[in-house]
Amino acid sequence: MKKVLITGASGQIGSELTSKLRSEYGVDNVVATDIRSTSEIINNGLFETLDVMDINSMASIAKKYNVDTIIHLASLLSAIGEQNPQFAWKLNMGGLSNVLEVCKELNCKLFTPSSIAAFGSNSPKNLTPQDTLQRPSTMYGVTKVAGELLCDYYFNKFKVDTRGVRFPGLISYVTPPGGGTTDYAVDIYYEALKNKKYDSFIAKGTQMDMMYMPDALDAIVDLIEADSSKLIHRNAFNITAMNFDPDEISNEIKKHIPEFEFGYNVDPIRQSIAESWPNSIDPTCAINEWGFKVNYDLSKMTIDMLEKLKIKGI
Numbered sequence: 001m002k003k004v005l006i007t008g009a010s011g012q013i014g015s016e017l018t019s020k021l022r023s024e025y026g027v028d029n030v031v032a033t034d035i036r037s038t039s040e041i042i043n044n045g046l047f048e049t050l051d052v053m054d055i056n057s058m059a060s061i062a063k064k065y066n067v068d069t070i071i072h073l074a075s076l077l078s079a080i081g082e083q084n085p086q087f088a089w090k091l092n093m094g095g096l097s098n099v100l101e102v103c104k105e106l107n108c109k110l111f112t113p114s115s116i117a118a119f120g121s122n123s124p125k126n127l128t129p130q131d132t133l134q135r136p137s138t139m140y141g142v143t144k145v146a147g148e149l150l151c152d153y154y155f156n157k158f159k160v161d162t163r164g165v166r167f168p169g170l171i172s173y174v175t176p177p178g179g180g181t182t183d184y185a186v187d188i189y190y191e192a193l194k195n196k197k198y199d200s201f202i203a204k205g206t207q208m209d210m211m212y213m214p215d216a217l218d219a220i221v222d223l224i225e226a227d228s229s230k231l232i233h234r235n236a237f238n239i240t241a242m243n244f245d246p247d248e249i250s251n252e253i254k255k256h257i258p259e260f261e262f263g264y265n266v267d268p269i270r271q272s273i274a275e276s277w278p279n280s281i282d283p284t285c286a287i288n289e290w291g292f293k294v295n296y297d298l299s300k301m302t303i304d305m306l307e308k309l310k311i312k313g314i
C-alpha cells in the first residue's frame with residue numbers, strides 16, 4: 001500500500017487528485033498539503049499546511065507520515081508566471097529542488113507534471129515528438145524544461161524514481177485553473193451556462209492540446225504505478241486527449257445550448273504564449289511505455305461538463 005504526500009493539494013489538479021487517491025489508497029494513506037486549504041480538503045482526511053519553499057517543514061511532514069511517494073503539484077502557471085517571472089522561477093524551481101532533496105533523503109518516488117509549455121515556437125508544431133527541440137519563451141516553460149532535466153538528473157545520479165507527464169490544458173468542473181493560457185476552455189463552459197455568452201481571449205484558429213480531468217488523474221495514477229523497468233523516458237511524457245481551436249469548442253457547446261453567443265476579445269499576452277506552443281503533441285511513447293489511454297474526446301467531455309456544472313447550480 002502506498003503512502004502519498006501531495007503538494008498543491010488545494011489547486012486545480014490537487015483537489016480532485018486528493019479525493020481520488022483517498023478513495024483508492026485509503027484516507028490514512030494520503031497526506032494533502034498546501035499553503036492554503038479548503039474545507040473539503042481539511043474535513044475529509046489528513047491535511048498539513050506547507051509552503052514548498054520550506055524544505056524543513058516538507059521533510060518533517062514526509063517523515064511524520066512515513067510517506068513513500070510525493071506528488072508535487074505546487075507551481076505557478078504560464079500567464080500568471082509572465083506577470084512575475086522572478087517569483088515563478090523561485091517557486092517552481094525552489095519547490096521542485098526541495099521536493100527532490102526530500103525524495104533523495106527519504107527514498108521516495110516522485111511524480112511532478114511538466115506541460116506543453118515546455119515546447120517553444122521552434123519545436124515541430126504538429127504532432128510534436130517526445131524528444132525534440134525545447135526552447136520555450138515563457139518563464140513557466142523555462143521552469144518546466146529545467147524541471148524535466150533536474151528530475152532526470154536525480155534519477156540518473158541518485159536513483160530517485162522520478163516520473164512526469166507534459167500535460168495539455170486541463171478542463172474540469174470542480175476547481176477552476178488559476179492563471180493559465182488554456183483557461184479559456186474552462187471559462188467558456190461556465191459562461192455558456194451562466195450568461196449564454198463568451199468572448200475568447202484566445203484567437204480563432206489557435207489549436208492547443210487539451211484533456212478532461214478524469215483522464216489526467218488516471219494518467220497520474222497509471223504512470224505512478226507503471227513498471228519502472230518499462231520506462232525508457234521519465235521526465236516527462238507527452239500526453240494529450242484532443243486538440244481544438246476556440247470555434248470548435250464553441251460549436252460543440254452550441255449543440256447543447258443553441259442560443260450561446262460566441263465571440264473574440266483576444267488578449268495579446270496569452271495569445272502569444274498560445275502561439276508559441278504546439279498545435280498537437282505525439283503521445284506514442286506514453287502509450288508504448290506505460291499504456292497511456294483516454295476516455296474523453298471533445299464531444300463526450302462537453303456533455304459531461306455541462307451536466308456536472310448544472311448539478312453544481314452554475
Ligand code: AKB
Pocket residue numbers: 077078079114115116117140167168169170177179180181182183
Ligand atoms: C497553462 O495554460 O499554463 C497550463 C498548461 C498548459 O500548462 N494549463
